[in-house]
Amino acid sequence: MAKAPGLREEKKQRTRKALIEAALLLFDEHGYEATTTAAIAAAAGVSPATFFNYFASKEDVVFADQHVYDEVLAQVFATATAEEPVTDLVFRTIGAFATADAWSFPFEHPLTSVRARLLASVPALRAGLLLRNSQVGDTWARALCETHPELDLPEAATIAGAVIGGVQAALHANLDDHGRPRRPEAEVGLRAIQAVMQGFGNVQKA
The missing domain is CATH 1.10.10.60 (Homeodomain-like)
Structure with missing residues (x-):
């Protein structure tokens, strides 16, 4: 304990x-x-x-929870095995991200939406997000390769990058002209992951 x-x-x-x-x-x-x-x-x-x-700096405040990604990845992959399908492992990782206790605020908290609007609208923060997402993707890809040796690093990086980029793009597209989410962000993020992992031909209209 x-x-x-x-x-x-x-x-x-x-x-x-x-x-x-x-x-x-x-x-x-x-x-x-x-x-x-x-x-x-x-x-x-x-x-x-x-x-x-x-x-x-001010930028560091916006990215105050960045450490959570590495912590969650370490926790998830500590119990991952080669028998767990890659798709299941990706969804388990995303679920762990969404429910981690270490976030400053829960996913549904209004300030989480404020942060999303800032990342979508402030050029310096958007650049910082791209850099940090790349670092998370690199760590995730290496972990996938270690757990699933059938994946080479470019393949694993494609999976991690597609999920991270897809979720970010979906959340950005979900914002209205005032920077407010049109649909629940958790729902939008989940459907983005499903689109990436299941293939676009299987995406069903909500």
Whole structure:
């Protein structure tokens, strides 16, 4: 059983989450470029110096949960075997991503949608997302190759890249002119994965 965090660690986690929440709310209200790190710190009730104890920049706040991907991949592939079909393994990985406790906010939380809108609309963040998605894809592809030796690295990279890129493209296309999701994001993401893994000829109209 995992050891419960001590009081000091709990305080650090609360402060970190408060900074993320304050930043996303300010980005949503005032815009990413117009929001300063000092404003984020003030909204979270901490000093500017404390902000930089947790994050190096505004961009780092938006990508605060990036570490979760590596953690989830490590957990999933620790129990993966060559007997588990690749398609099942991909869906299990996506399910683990969606339900991981380590995210700052649940998938259905309003601030998750705020983050999605930022990633879709702010050029610097879109560039950062592409880089980070590429890194996640590389890690995922290597793990797939280790578990399923019948896959070479280009094949595994194609699977990981198609899933990651497909979900991101689907979520972006699901946003209306005001950056709000037209349909539930979990539903859109799942159908994107199904389209990639089952083949486009099998996609049924919802």
